[in-house]
Amino acid sequence: MSTSKNSLSDFFFFPGVRWLLFVVLTCLVFSSVLGSFLPGLMTDLAANYSDTAKFESSLYTLMGYFFLVYFNRVAYQLGINRYVLKLVQQVRTNVYEKWLLAFEVQAKEKGRDNYPQGEVMSRIMSDTMAIRELMTSGTFGILIDIFFVLACLISLVRINQVSGIFLAVTEVGVAILLIWGGKYMRKVFHDVRKSRGMVSQSVANVVGGLGETYFTNHGNYASKTATVQFTDFLYKQLKANVWDASYYSVAESLYPLLLALMVFIFPHSGITQAAVIFAIVDLIQRSIGPIKNIAGKITNIQRAATGIQRINEFTEDLAKAPRSPKDQVYQPIEMQELRVSIPHFQYHTKHEEDEIPFQLTDINFVGKTGELVGLVGLSGCGKSTVLNILASNIIPEKADIELLKTDKSSLHFPGESLEEIVNYRQQISLVSQDSHIFTESLRFNISLSNDENLEFDKFWAWVCEKIPYLKSWGIDPGENITPDSLSLGQNQLVCGLRACFLKRPVVLFDEISSALDSELELALREVVLLVQEQSLTIIVAHRLETILEASRIIVMDHGKIIASGTHHELLSAVPQYQKFMDEMTS
Template sequence: MSDQTSEAQAEGRPSVGAELAQSLATEGQRRGKSRNVRALGRLIPFARAHLTDALLALVFLVFTASATLGISGALRLLVDHLTGQGGEAPTVRSVAPWFWLLSSVAVALAVGSALRYFFVTKLGERIVADLRKAVYRHILTLDPAFFLQTRTGEVLSRLTTDVQIVENLLATSISFALRNLLTLVGALVLLVIVSPQLTGLVLLVFPVVLAPLFLFGRQVRKLTTSAQDKFAAAVGFAGESLDALETVQAFGRERTAAERFGAAVEDSFATSLTRMRARALMTAMVIALVFGGIVFVFWLAVGAGLRGEMSWGQLFQFAFLAVMAGSSVGALGEVWGEVQKAAGAMERIAGLLDARPGIAPPAKPVPLPRPRGDVAFEAVTFAYPGRPDLPALKGFSLHVHPGERVALVGPSGSGKTTVFRLLLRFYDPQAGRVVLDGVDLRDADPAEVRARLALVAQDSALFSGSAAENVRFGREDASPEAILAAVRAAQAESFLEALPQGLDTPVGERARGLSGGQRQRLAIARALVREAPVLLLDEATSALDAENERLVQEALDRAMEGRTTLVIAHRLATVLKADRIVVMEEGRVVEEGTHHDLVAKGGLYARLAALQFGEAA
C-alpha cells in the first residue's frame, strides 16, 4: 500500500467497498419502486433536439403502415373481382389493373420502408451519440466523493454496455415496434369498418394477450438490471486487476484474478439465463394466444362468408387484417422484452445523470483578482464524507505569501494531502475557509480556481498519445515553442529528443514506455506549461532513485522560481530549500520554521528528521 493510500485511510476517508455496497443498495431500492418504462422518457429531450429527423421518421412510419394496410384493400378488390362480386365476369385483361394496384402499393411500401429505416435509425444513432457525450461530460463534473462510492469499472459499464443496450433499442427495435404499433391501430380501425361484430371478438382476445406482456415484462426488466449490475461488478474487478497487472503477475495471482472475474461473469450469465427463460416463455404465450384467437375468429368469418353475410373480398381482407393485427401484437410482445431490457439499462444510466457533484460553481461566482499566488487556510476543519467523526483537519490555519516556498511535513495521516485537495476544491471544509488571492473558494468558480494551480503528484497520471500531447494537457492553447520551453525547463529535452519521433513519439498507455523519472519530468513540464502562479508538489521525488531525483529536483527548482509553492515532502533536499517548514500532526499545525530552527527545538520535526535523514539532519 502506498504512502498516499495509507494517508487516505488515516485521514478518515470511508471504505470504498462499504460505500459502493451502500450506493448499490440505495440504487436497488430506487429501482425496486420503478414499475414501468418511465426511465426511457429521459431520452425525449435528446429526440427533441433533432425534431426534423424525428418528424421525418414519424411521417415515413405512418406512410409504411398505411401502405401495408393498403395491401388489404387492394386484395379485397381483387378477390371481389375474381368471384364476380364486382359486377362483371373476370378476364385476364380486367384482372391486370388490380395486380398493377397491388404492385404499386408494394413499390410504395418498399420505398417508404427504406426511408423509414434510414430516418429512424439515423435518429436513434444520433440520440445515442448525444447520450454518450452527455453522460461522459456529466461524469467529468462529478467530484472525488462520488468515486469513493462507485468504482470506475461500474461507471464504465454504464457508459458502454448499458448505452449499447439503449442503442440496440433505438437503432432497430424501436422502428420495428412503432411500425407494428401503427399497423395494429390501423388494422383494428379497418377491421371495425369491415365487420364490427367479428372485430369485437378480436378485441376480447387482447386483454388475455397483454397479461403475460406485463407480467413477464416487469420480471425481464428487473433481471436485466440485476444482470447488468453483476456484469458491472465483474468489469470493475477486471479494471482493477489490469490496472495493477504487474502486481498481480509479481505475486503469481493470475489464476485467482481469472477465477474471480470468471465467477462474476458466470453470476451475471446465470441471471441473464433466467431473464432469457422468462422472455422466451412470454413470447411463446403471446404468440399462442394471438394466433389461437385469430384462428377462432377466422373460423367464424368463414361461416359468415358461407352464409352470404359478407363478400369473399371482405372475408379475405378481414383475414389479412386479423393476421396482420395478430402478427403486430406478437412482434410487440417480443419487442416489449427489448423495451424492458433497455428500461433497466436506462435506469442505471439515469443514476449517473442524476448524480450531483457536491462541488459546483455558485450561481454568481466572484471573479478572482489579478493572480498573485496568495493562499490562506483560516481555522479549517474538514472530515471526509462518511466519516464525520474523524476529521482530517482540525482548526488548520496557514498563510502562504506570494512567491513563498512552504513545505508540509508530518506523519502519514496528518492531513497534508487533504490541504491540497481543499485548495484544488475537490472538497469544501465544514468549518473555516480556504482563500486564494483574497477570495473564498466557495464563492469562486472551481474551474477558475484550478486554472491558477499546477499539480505534480508522486505518481503523476499521464495519458496515451505523444509526449507533446501530454505536455499540452497542461494548457490546451500552448504553442510548440511554449511546449519545448517547458520540456527544457523540466530537464526532459535530452531523453525526449532521443525517442524515434522526438516529442511526437507515442509514449503508450499511461506513458508506460517511459521510466519513472522520465514520467515525472514530463509531468513537471506539463505543470510548467500551465504558467500557474501556485505550484503544488505532492512528494514528487519520493519514489525516484538518486540520479533521477537529482534531475527532477533541478527541474523542480526551476519550476518554483517566481511561483508560490506548497510542497509535501520527505526528502531533505526539498525541505532545506523551503522558505518555511510547516509541521502537521493530526490535522493541526504543531511547528513552523526553518529546518535548522526546527531541529534545534527537538520537537516532532526533529524526531522525523532523525528517522528519515539520519545524521544528515
C-alpha cells in the same frame, strides 16, 4: 420513471435532430396510410383468382404496393439509425461534461457518492449501449409495424365489423397484457443494472478497476465488499433470466390461439366470402409478428428505459453539486500568501453502524509565493486528503482557505458563492500521476492552446536550457503525443511543464517523484524548482531528495499536523518524522 417532462424533452429533443424526427414521423404516417389499403388489396386478390386479367392486375398492384412499403421502411430505418447515433453522442458528451465540471461536495446532512472516472465511463458506456441496442436489435422496427397493423385492423373493421372488432380487441388486449407483464421485468432489469453498477464501484474502489481481482484467491486479506455485491448481482441476474424465459414461452403460443379464436367467431360474423377469410388470415400472420416482437424485444426496451432512468438519476445527482461554468474566463491574481484553515473534515459513511471514518483535525498552515512546502507522513496520515481539498477536488463544509493578494484583498475557498469556488480553482494547478494527457501536440498539452505564439516558443527555449533531459528526449513541440506513448515519468514531466507555463499562484504536486529513473527524476525536480520561482509549491513527498529542498516540511499523523520545520529541525526533534525517513531510505 422519475424523469421529469422537461428532462425527457431535453433528453430526446436537442439541436440538430428536428429534421430526423420529421422524417421518422412522416414514415410512420405513410405506413398507416399503406396499412389501411392492405385488407382491401388482399380481398381483391383472392376474389379475382378466377379472372386472369383482374388477378394479374391485382398482383401488379400488390407488387407496387410492397415496393412502397419497402422504401418507406428503409427511409424510416435510416432516419432512426441516424437519430440514435446523434442521441448516444449527445448523451455521452453531456453526461461526461457534467461530471467533469461538477465539484465533489461533503455536506453535513449527507454524503454524496463518489464517482471515480472508471465508474463514470462504465456507467455512460453501458447505459447508452442499451439505447443503441434498440437500433441494432431491430426494436425500433416494432413501432412502424404497430402503425401499419393498426391501420390494417381499422380497414378490416370496414370490411367485416364483427371479425375486425373482435380481432382488434383481442390483439390489443394481448399486447397490453404483455406490456403489463413487462412492468415487473423493468424493475428486475433495473435491479440487475444497479447491482452491476455497485459491483463496478466496489471493485474500482478496492482495486482501481482491475475487475479480474474478484476471481483471484487473495487469502482474505483484501476487502470483501466486492464479494457481497457480486453475489447479489448473480442472484438478480438469475431472476431476470427466469422472467425472460417465461415471457418468451407465452409469446410463442399466441399465433395458434388467435387462429382458434377467429375460427370460433367466424359463424357469428356473417362472412360469406372466402376472400375475406383469406384477408383475415393474412392480417393475423402480419400482426402476430409485432405482438411477438413486443415480447421478444421487451428486454431491450426495458434495458433502454432503465438506462435512461439511471442516466437521469446520475445527472440529477451531479446537478445537486456546484459546477464550473464552461465559459468562465481565467482571472489571474498576484498572490502574496496562502492561509489554510481546516478545523475539521471527515469522509461520510452510508450507514450509521459503519466504523468511524477518517478525519482531518486542526489543519492550519501558511505558505508564501516562492516557497516549497512538503507534506509528509506515513501512509494514511491524511496528506492526500489535504491536497485534494487544496485542489478543490473536495469542497469541505468547515474550512477557510484564503488567497491573500498583493493588494491586500482576499479570495476565499469555499467562500460564500459558486463564483468564489470557480475563481479559486482557476488559481490552482495539480500535477499527479493521474494528470491528463491529451492526444494532441506537445505544444497543446503544455499551453492548452493550438495557437502559435512567441510566448510558448520563448518558454520552450528557456526550459530546454534549464532541463537537459528535454534535449536528450529529442521531442519537438509540434509532435503529437498520446498517453500510451509516454512513460509515467514523461507524463508527469509534461504536466509539470504545463503547470510551469500556466503560472498559477499555487501548484500542487502529488507523488511526482516515485518509481522513476534517475535522469527523469532529476528533470522533474528541476521542474519543481522552476515552478517554485513563480508560485507557492506544495508537494506530497515520497522521496528524500524532494523534501531536502523544501522551504518547510509539514509532518502529519492520523489526520493532524504534529510538527513543521526544516529537514534538520525535524530530524532531531520529531520521532514520527524519523520513522518516515527510515521508511523512505529502507
